[in-house]
Amino acid sequence: MNLCLQNPVKFGDCSSLFSGLKTSNFKLGSSKLRFQGRDLENRKKKKPLVSVRSVSSSVVGTVEGISSGGDSVYDAIVIGSGIGGLVAATQLAVKEARVLVLEKYVIPGGSSGYYERDGYTFDVGSSVMFGFSDKGNLNLITQALKAVGRKMEVIPDPTTVHFHLPNNLSVQIHREYDDFVTELTSKFPHEKEGILGFYGDCWKIFNSLNSLELKSLEEPLYLFGQFFQKPLECLTLAYYLPQNAGDIARKYIKDPQLLSFIDAECFIVSTVNALQTPMINASMVLCDRHYGGINYPVGGVGGIAKSLAEGLVDQGSEILYKANVKSIILDDGKAVGVRLSDGREFFAKTIISNATRWDTFGKLLKGEKLPKEEENFQKVYVKAPSFLSIHMGVKAEVLPPDTDCHHFVLEDDWKNLEEPYGSIFLSIPTILDPSLAPNGRHILHIFTTSSIEDWEGLPPKEYEAKKEDVAAGIIQRLEQKLFPGLSSSITFKEVGTPKTHRRYLARDKGTYGPMPRGTPKGLLGMPFNTTAIDGLYCVGDSCFPGQGVIAVAFSGVMCAHRVAADIGLEKKSRVLDFGLLGLLGWLRTLA
Ligand SMILES: NC(=O)c1ccc[n+]([C@@H]2O[C@H](COP(=O)([O-])OP(=O)(O)OC[C@H]3O[C@@H](n4cnc5c(N)ncnc54)[C@H](O)[C@@H]3O)[C@@H](O)[C@H]2O)c1
């Protein structure tokens, strides 16, 4: 069986996906062009300077207005088109900035991409979508799409996830908060007050977050403005910023099994237990699932990135595929451009990296001394393990009626929660959107944590055999726990390993994201978007607030705001900037 991502979406398929993108203004380019001279006329008309290339084309797109000397053409170059990168790019584009996104792969989305096989449309990674409702301030996915004139039809999920836990503890997270509390207290009647206390604190935080206009916490005019308008809410957030969910849970709850359940609740959003999960992040997801609810986009998660990329182009900015950035070009210590693996160079006023911080500083800036701030980040955070994923098509009859869309399975022992292959995530998106699979079939998207070390150095035959073996073990566990007859109902199967994820998502060791090395001080140690290198910004899950599609969308919003201020598209105060950025840097050293 092939690795799931080793045969990328067929080029023909991709070009039709992007058939709406502009392909005019196209010239053959030299490999060493320096793009300069701002074309205000073009900016007004929102006319692309670089053609967006159909993924099947093999010639090089280039720009208009090439000259020597003067300003860079682009306001920002974004390396990578994950949701973090695309949100940063589109938010800047709607502020009239001219942006170029460079994506290594053939379609946008990264971990939130998709691929098609045998009539199935599979989500590459993320499939539980927070922030996709039509209310409040925290529906960041809806807002990001709306900013570029896009709206996707979504299907409300009646349960966020169905937990299948040790001692036959089964908990469904109902969309309605009261139904969820009733279900959990029916399992732990002696902890009713504790349950209301812990989740009540989560609501305090969520309501505070939801009352703010979310922009860059690194931009003092905005931040002080929010403190002035919503002092209580901001102080609540500042109070919880350095705290973790496990400590708060222990204030209210004594039952060890209920505390383990809270660990599982946190693990699915942070890949670590509650004592290591920032309280703000836990609150965000534990409440949004009841406030806005979990909503699945019709046609699959990949549609979000596709829509953002199309919206970006509509705004007059550009995205280039098969553009593998090998290095960031520095000029007198300032990031001024990027060099691709094929030798092409692009220049801009600012460079935004959606690669992980490990990839950005370890690979794209290889040879440069690691800045102190990044050393600190790497002291506090390590790369979470990668994962093994199985994408399957199965006969519909194998699923009992009323099967939930998302499941989390940890059978026997709470100790296995964080162990490799210990717990299993399962999504069945066709429960909500049957159009993703042929008639009479369902999609099972299974994943479990796994480290790259387990998969390296194997000869191809052994590697293939190991994939089949490990996948068979996982499928058997699901067969025993949930779906008798599962193995014999499989009609399609592809297994991805950490090596697959490293290769196709361009993430060091295929990492799922950052996780704290020890017990973090909540979110205090998590870096924002600015870096020690002038002109270089990071966006994505190795920035505040961390892993998660809605989290990286927030990181994109923050990044765009800070960059816009720095290039003169938003107000800024140099003195206040100096003070706040210094203060935040100092606070991080306390983590
Ligand atoms: N990995 C998964 O399967 C999975 C599952 C669930 C949720 N998620 C969530 O998805 C989020 C990740 O989003 P994100 O925005 O941080 O990033 P991402 O990893 O999704 O996207 C990064 C993009 O940058 C591209 N890229 C990296 N290096 C490049 C280079 N040198 N040149 C050109 N392109 C390059 C990659 O191809 C990819 O498309 C995480 O928060 C994670 O929690 C992931």
Ligand SMILES: CC(C)=CCC/C(C)=C/C=C/C(C)=C/C=C/C(C)=C/C=C/C=C(C)/C=C/C=C(C)/C=C/C=C(\C)CCC=C(C)C
């Ligand atoms: C700046 C200072 C020092 C003080 C000021 C105080 C202040 C005003 C603070 C403000 C803070 C703010 C605004 C914080 C905002 C935080 C946000 C928006 C956090 C969002 C977090 C979102 C997260 C963590 C989402 C995670 C989602 C994930 C990882 C989902 C994963 C799903 C899965 C892995 C799928 C599970 C699958 C199955 C099948 C079960």
